[in-house]
Amino acid sequence: MTEPLLRIEGVSCYFPIGGGQVLRAVDDVSLDLHEGEIVGLVGESGSGKSTLGKLLIGLNHKSGGTVRLDGRALPRHYRSRDFRAQSAIMQMIFQEVYSALSPRMTASEIVMEGLRLADNGRYSPEALQAQARSWLERVGLSAAHMNRYPHEFSGGQRQRLGIARALALQPKLLICDEPVSALDVSVQSQIVNLLENIRREMGIGILFIAHDLSMVRYISDRIAVMYLGRLVEVGPARQVFENPAHPYTQALLASNPVPDPVLERQRQHQPIQGEVLAPIGPATGCRFAPRCPHADSLCLGQQPEQRPHRQGDWLVACHRV
Amino acid sequence: MPEDTLLEVSGLGVDIPTHGGYVHAVRGIDFTLRPGTTMALVGESGCGKSVSVQAMVGLLATPGLRLSGSVLFQQRDLLQLEQGQLNRIRGARIGMVFQDPLSAFNPTRTIGSQIAETLRIHKGMSKADGLVEARRLLDECRLSEPTKRVAQYPFELSGGMLQRAMIAMALACGPELLIADEPTTALDVTTQDQILWLLQQLQQTRGMAILLITHDLAVVARMADEVAVMYAGQLVEKAGVERLFAAPAHPYTRALLRATPHGEMITDQPLETIPGSPPDLFAPPQGCGFYPRCSEAMRICRQRMPEILPAGDAAVSRCWLQHPDYLAARGAGND
Numbered sequence: 001m002t003e004p005l006l007r008i009e010g011v012s013c014y015f016p017i018g019g020g021q022v023l024r025a026v027d028d029v030s031l032d033l034h035e036g037e038i039v040g041l042v043g044e045s046g047s048g049k050s051t052l053g054k055l056l057i058g059l060n061h062k063s064g065g066t067v068r069l070d071g072r073a074l075p076r077h078y079r080s081r082d083f084r085a086q087s088a089i090m091q092m093i094f095q096e097v098y099s100a101l102s103p104r105m106t107a108s109e110i111v112m113e114g115l116r117l118a119d120n121g122r123y124s125p126e127a128l129q130a131q132a133r134s135w136l137e138r139v140g141l142s143a144a145h146m147n148r149y150p151h152e153f154s155g156g157q158r159q160r161l162g163i164a165r166a167l168a169l170q171p172k173l174l175i176c177d178e179p180v181s182a183l184d185v186s187v188q189s190q191i192v193n194l195l196e197n198i199r200r201e202m203g204i205g206i207l208f209i210a211h212d213l214s215m216v217r218y219i220s221d222r223i224a225v226m227y228l229g230r231l232v233e234v235g236p237a238r239q240v241f242e243n244p245a246h247p248y249t250q251a252l253l254a255s256n257p258v259p260d261p262v263l264e265r266q267r268q269h270q271p272i273q274g275e276v277l278a279p280i281g282p283a284t285g286c287r288f289a290p291r292c293p294h295a296d297s298l299c300l301g302q303q304p305e306q307r308p309h310r311q312g313d314w315l316v317a318c319h320r321v
Numbered sequence: 322m323p324e325d326t327l328l329e330v331s332g333l334g335v336d337i338p339t340h341g342g343y344v345h346a347v348r349g350i351d352f353t354l355r356p357g358t359t360m361a362l363v364g365e366s367g368c369g370k371s372v373s374v375q376a377m378v379g380l381l382a383t384p385g386l387r388l389s390g391s392v393l394f395q396q397r398d399l400l401q402l403e404q405g406q407l408n409r410i411r412g413a414r415i416g417m418v419f420q421d422p423l424s425a426f427n428p429t430r431t432i433g434s435q436i437a438e439t440l441r442i443h444k445g446m447s448k449a450d451g452l453v454e455a456r457r458l459l460d461e462c463r464l465s466e467p468t469k470r471v472a473q474y475p476f477e478l479s480g481g482m483l484q485r486a487m488i489a490m491a492l493a494c495g496p497e498l499l500i501a502d503e504p505t506t507a508l509d510v511t512t513q514d515q516i517l518w519l520l521q522q523l524q525q526t527r528g529m530a531i532l533l534i535t536h537d538l539a540v541v542a543r544m545a546d547e548v549a550v551m552y553a554g555q556l557v558e559k560a561g562v563e564r565l566f567a568a569p570a571h572p573y574t575r576a577l578l579r580a581t582p583h584g585e586m587i588t589d590q591p592l593e594t595i596p597g598s599p600p601d602l603f604a605p606p607q608g609c610g611f612y613p614r615c616s617e618a619m620r621i622c623r624q625r626m627p628e629i630l631p632a633g634d635a636a637v638s639r640c641w642l643q644h645p646d647y648l649a650a651r652g653a654g655n656d
Binding site: 044186251255270 | 562
């Protein structure tokens with residue numbers, strides 16, 4: 001079997017929080033992502049999903065584990081040349097795209113910058129301009145937008161600009177951190193359709209980090225569910241959404257309202273109790289046990305390992321499954 | 322005003338002065354809310370949903386602001402009341418909950434003292450009695466360890482806990498109407514679930530009406546009895562919740578529903594999008610505001626503003642497609 005595009009193995013990211021305590025934001029996470037595949041990474045605030053995304057791109061340092069991208073191990077601490085080397089393979093788009101775009105650069109300068117740096121002057125200015133134009137057009141902007149500044153764009157257009165900048169280097173992996181959360185419904189669907197097209201036409205792998213379960217279900221081939229730094233369930237999106245195995249996944253899906261008043265009237269569930277705690281210090285048992293309706297002494301005393309569920313590519317970390 | 326109407330909004334218009342002239346943010350909206358029921362005001366950013374509600378309760382204070390129409394609450398027009406009279410209604414008969422609870426609380430005072438202050442002002446309760454009542458209210462809103470929370474400051478609570486505290490404060494004086502402006506938008510889905518469930522429980526036990534402002538159609542489906550859809554400062558459709566989702570009458574409502582991912586959706590199909598953007602409300606179009614983006618637009622839509630027309634099942638739609646002459650002509654064409 002060929003090696004996947006991205007292989008995350010036992011990766012952790014700890015932050016000291018004073019008093020000798022350590023916040024385990026990402027704790028022993030393993031996940032593969034194949035070429036042309038969209039993996040949805042879902043979880044609530046504080047689950048560590050964004051920390052994991054930033055760690056991959058080098059904005060956070062790993063505390064342990066290995067990440068292999070396109071057959072090469074990524075460094076533990078990125079140096080500037082590492083950023084330069086990785087940027088041709090891996091790009092990221094952000095939720096707060098406005099703060100990720102330089103307010104002093106025009107749209108075409110923003111799109112060209114990566115190409116200019118990557119090619120050390122091999123492209124002529126005219127060729128760069130042509131490239132910028134074609135990428136802007138590829139994401140649904142036009143030549144008329146080339147000389148505009150970020151503040152002259154709407155939220156949806158800015159996200160398109162962020163995507164054009166990411167695509168210009170023709171990466172193999174795109175990390176999208178809540179790319180549509182700040183947008184209106186009608187604009188969200190435009191951006192999601194664009195990402196889906198890009199995946200199909202360019203064969204890019206996408207790690208789609210989001211908390212909107214409906215959108216993740218719609219776009220993802222596989223889904224990974226994170227709770228307090230650990231992956232509790234990974235599997236094919238459709239199967240996981242239809243038959244979630246982990247009690248946390250079940251609670252998460254049950255809490256998601258659906259745009260159908262008839263189904264909502266039939267809803268007979270009690271919301272999951274309690275609050276998300278912070279993953280401070282090593283876990284003595286399952287991180288979800290304090291809120292889990294099925295937890296017993298085993299769950300509180302021993303951390304569950306990921307085990308295959310039903311089929312090989314469906315993994316669940318729960319003693320009771 | 323009929324007996325079973327708590328709130329009747331007629332022809333509410335809001336023009337907000339800016340450096341570039343007046344923004345016609347709300348352009349004549351009408352709706353009524355019955356006691357004990359929930360009406361959802363839904364729309365995308367900039368459609369005027371929050372501005373209309375803020376205008377109704379006198380929270381817009383821009384100099385030069387132009388308000389028109391009337392907002393009858395328990396037979397009194399809120400737009401005509403003096404500040405002092407309005408203050409006796411807000412916080413007492415009308416409770417309010419906002420998207421960002423952290424900015425709605427005073428950061429330098431404890432949760433308990435802020436709830437007690439509401440009770441002192443509106444009910445003349447002593448501080449000691451107010452703190453006891455605050456603890457009871459926090460408990461009613463199912464905030465864990467209410468005795469401890471009374472003495473805590475807003476920054477010590479998580480977003481979900483603060484939202485419960487804000488609901489407790491809004492309910493302190495037993496309001497007949499709770500206005501909730503995007504109450505769960507900043508919350509995680511499991512916390513949202515807890516808060517929506519709490520609001521439903523409180524509505525059942527207390528019998529209050531809820532005016533819910535949201536952009537999330539799934540939250541509408543969960544909470545609302547009736548729905549009013551806003552676009553470009555106008556109500557474009559108003560219907561019972563089941564009717565709205567089963568048979569949306571206005572092309573904007575239909576487009577919005579198709580753009581919302583749904584559980585049973587076939588994932589190979591691209592999501593529907595709504596091309597274009599809403600009109601400039603500095604100079605609103607003379608015809609339908611949705612005309613340039615509408616897939617079913619006709620010539621008249623650009624020239625003349627559609628009236629609010631009945632669309633069956635007590636639903637109304639501001640769309641020429643509902644005009645009797647159009648329906649008759651289409652019916653004849655089909656024969």
